[in-house]
Amino acid sequence: MQAFNFKVPTEIVFGRGAEDKAAEKLIAYNAHRVFITYGGGSVVKNGLLGKIEKSLQNAGLFTQAKGGVKPNPRLSWVREAVQEAIAFKADFILAIGGGSVIDSAKAVAHGTANPEIDVWSFWNGTAKLTQSLPVGAVLTLSAAGSETSDSAVITNEETGKKAGLNTPFNRPALAFMNPELTYTIPKKQLICGTSDILMHTLERYFTSVKEENALTDRIAEALMVTVIDATRRAIKDQTDYDAMSEIMWAGSLSHCGLTELGRCKDFACHKLGHELSGRFDVTHGASLTAVWGAWANYVYRDDIPRFAQFAAKIWGITDGSEEERAKAGIEATLAYFKEIGMPVNFTELGIGVQDADVLEALADSCTAGGTKVVANFHPIDKQTAIAIYQLANQ
Numbered sequence: 495m496q497a498f499n500f501k502v503p504t505e506i507v508f509g510r511g512a513e514d515k516a517a518e519k520l521i522a523y524n525a526h527r528v529f530i531t532y533g534g535g536s537v538v539k540n541g542l543l544g545k546i547e548k549s550l551q552n553a554g555l556f557t558q559a560k561g562g563v564k565p566n567p568r569l570s571w572v573r574e575a576v577q578e579a580i581a582f583k584a585d586f587i588l589a590i591g592g593g594s595v596i597d598s599a600k601a602v603a604h605g606t607a608n609p610e611i612d613v614w615s616f617w618n619g620t621a622k623l624t625q626s627l628p629v630g631a632v633l634t635l636s637a638a639g640s641e642t643s644d645s646a647v648i649t650n651e652e653t654g655k656k657a658g659l660n661t662p663f664n665r666p667a668l669a670f671m672n673p674e675l676t677y678t679i680p681k682k683q684l685i686c687g688t689s690d691i692l693m694h695t696l697e698r699y700f701t702s703v704k705e706e707n708a709l710t711d712r713i714a715e716a717l718m719v720t721v722i723d724a725t726r727r728a729i730k731d732q733t734d735y736d737a738m739s740e741i742m743w744a745g746s747l748s749h750c751g752l753t754e755l756g757r758c759k760d761f762a763c764h765k766l767g768h769e770l771s772g773r774f775d776v777t778h779g780a781s782l783t784a785v786w787g788a789w790a791n792y793v794y795r796d797d798i799p800r801f802a803q804f805a806a807k808i809w810g811i812t813d814g815s816e817e818e819r820a821k822a823g824i825e826a827t828l829a830y831f832k833e834i835g836m837p838v839n840f841t842e843l844g845i846g847v848q849d850a851d852v853l854e855a856l857a858d859s860c861t862a863g864g865t866k867v868v869a870n871f872h873p874i875d876k877q878t879a880i881a882i883y884q885l886a887n888q
Contacts, residue, residue: 495706495707495708495709495710495755495756496703496705496707496756496757497756498754498755498756500751500752500755501662502642502665502750502751502752503665503667504641504642504665504666504667504668504669504750505519505667505668505669506642506669506671506746507519507668507669507670507671508671508672508742508743509671509672509673509739510672510673510674510735511672512632512670512671512672513542513545513546513632513670513672513675514549515670516546516549516550516588516630516632516670517549517550517552517553517555518553519630519668519670520550520553520555520586520588520630520668521553521554521555523586523628523630523667523668524585525555525585525586525628526555526556526585526586527555527556527557527558527582527583527584527585527586528550528555528556528557528558528584528585528586528587528588529557529558529559529560529575529578529579529582529584529586529587529588529602529606530543530546530547530557530558530559530560530587530588530589530590531559531560531561531563531575531587531588531589531590531591531595531598531599531602532559532560532561532563532589532590532591532595533561533562533563533564533591533592533594533595534561534562534563534564535561536634536678537590537591537634538561540678542590542632542634542675543559543590546588546590546632547559556582558578558579558582558584560574560575560578563591563594563595563598564594565594565775565777565778566594566647566649566656566771566772566775566778567594567595567597567598567601567647567648567649568648568649568651569613569614569648569649569650569651569652570651571598572598572601572602572605572613572648573605573612573613573614575598575602575605576601576602576605576606576609576613579602579605579606580605580606580609584606584627585627585628586627586628586629586630587599587600587602587603587606587627587628587629587630588629588630588631588632589629589630589631589632589666590631590632590634591632591633591634591635592633592634592635592636592637592638592640592683592687593635593637593638593639593640593690593778594638595631596629596631596633596638596640596641596646596666597638597640597646597647597648598648599629599631600626600629600640600646600663600664600666601613601646601648603626603627603628603629603663604616604623604626604627604663606627607625607626607627608621608623608625608626614648614650616659616661617648617650617657617658617659618657623659623661623663625663626663628666628667628668629666629667629668630666630667630668630669630670631666631668631669631670632670632672632675633669633670633671633672633675633676633742634675634676634679635676635679635683635687636673636676636687636688636691636738636741636742636744636745637683637686637687637688637690637691637745637778637779638687638690638745638749638778639690639691639694639745639746639747639748639749639750640666640749641666641669641671641745641746642665642666642669642746642747642749642750643664643665643749643750643751644660644661644662644664644665644751645658645659645660645664645749646658646659646664647659647768647778649771649772654772654773654859655772655859656768656769656771656772657768658764658768669746671742671743671746673735673738673739673741673742674735674738676732676738676741676742677732677733677738678732679732681729681732681835682777682835684725684728684729684732685725685729685779685834685835685836686777686778686779686780686836687741687745687779688721688724688725688728688741688779688834689779689780689782689783689831689834689836690745690778690779690782691717691721691741691744691745691748691749692718692721692722692748693763693764693779693782693783693786694748694749694753695714695717695718695721695748695753696718696763696786697759697760697761697762697763697764698714698753698754698757698758698759698760699711699714699715699718699753699757699800699804700760700793700797700800700801700804700871701754701757701758701759701760701870701871702758702760702870702871703756703757703758704797705756707755707756707757710752710753710754710755710756710757711803711807713747713752713753714753715807715808717744717747717748717753718808719807719808720740720744721740721741721744721748722808722830724736724737724738724740724741724744725737725741725834726834728741729834758870760869760870760871761868761869762789762793762868762869762871762872762874763782763785763786763789764782765860765868765869765874766785766789766856766860766874766879766882766883767781767782767784767785768781768860769856769857769859769860770784770785770843770845770856772859773852773855773856773859774843774844774845776843776844776845779836780836780837780843780844781843783831783836783837783838784837784838784839784840784842784843784886785882785883785886786827786828786831786838787824787827787828787831787838787839787885787886788839788882788883788884788885788886789882790824790827791824791885792872792878792881792882792885793871793872794820794821794824795817796871796872797871798816798817798820799816799820801819801820801821801823801824802816802817802819802820802823804820804823805819805820805822805823805824805826806819806823808823808826808827809822809823809826809827811823811826839886839887839888840886840887840888841888847887847888848883848887853880853883853884853887854880856879856883857876857877857879857880857883858876860874860876860879861874861875861876861879864876
């Protein structure tokens, strides 16, 4: 096992009725004035927002809520929410929703704790984050793993730039995880969410670190096999508590750093996919599966044994030469994405075949005008990014 640092301070409350413990837990974290973020209104219609607000208020806490968070969360919404949270004198931010709502809550926490600094400055690197407010999450969608991660992604609509920020201040203090709250999500959100969980693991499994990290590998492989199996079961019955609970816990573990110990993040497909989300406003998980096959077919020769191991451990592929197994593992992954209804190219993503100038613009943005090289398994410069986009451009 290679050297690593690992600290995940998030307290997890998992199981049926987990959200019922929100008041007592927030009080334990010295919350008094709770600013609540949520999305498109489903938590209003199903009564979850009202239930949590009432429980907090009955416990003596003051609350104020702001909805309207969209997928690929918008900077303009965050800026509005920051001003409202400052005026409310919030001392705790509580997200009720999935990754976009939680990422927005993290941004609101940073902006509220630093009222003299525009919150985007933390994302574009012109300001350093040194303090924030505590964040809690009532999870209603298993996907991004934002409830345990040190990352948050925000889209600046003015520039079309989708950017991520990694900092210890992004780790939520609390996460309330009741799998029953995910029973009624649309199928598209289910499959995009589980695909995101797989991609968070894949983007740590394929990295530049070649030394052995056997336990980390086995944890990652078990997580991926579990998610694939549970997704197939959940598609048939979203009220299958066992399947939905496995997916929910896998989402948290996939992005808390556990599956990269002794390795490192690559996140090539995330970098490439963020540009698609920023330009075309496509669902995050779908942007990842749409480019993964193109990326894998472009880079697999950099580490054929690794891809062959993936094929054996995830898909049970053991026949043929090492390279044949590696290629078969890629094809099995693409077949799985298609099986569950996820896109594997631009046409299936819904954006159609793009002109060369669009591909160049995407690559240009991904690599900061050709001045940066992203990822590490196979470092991606502007020309490499164009080549991968071309493979996905079907």
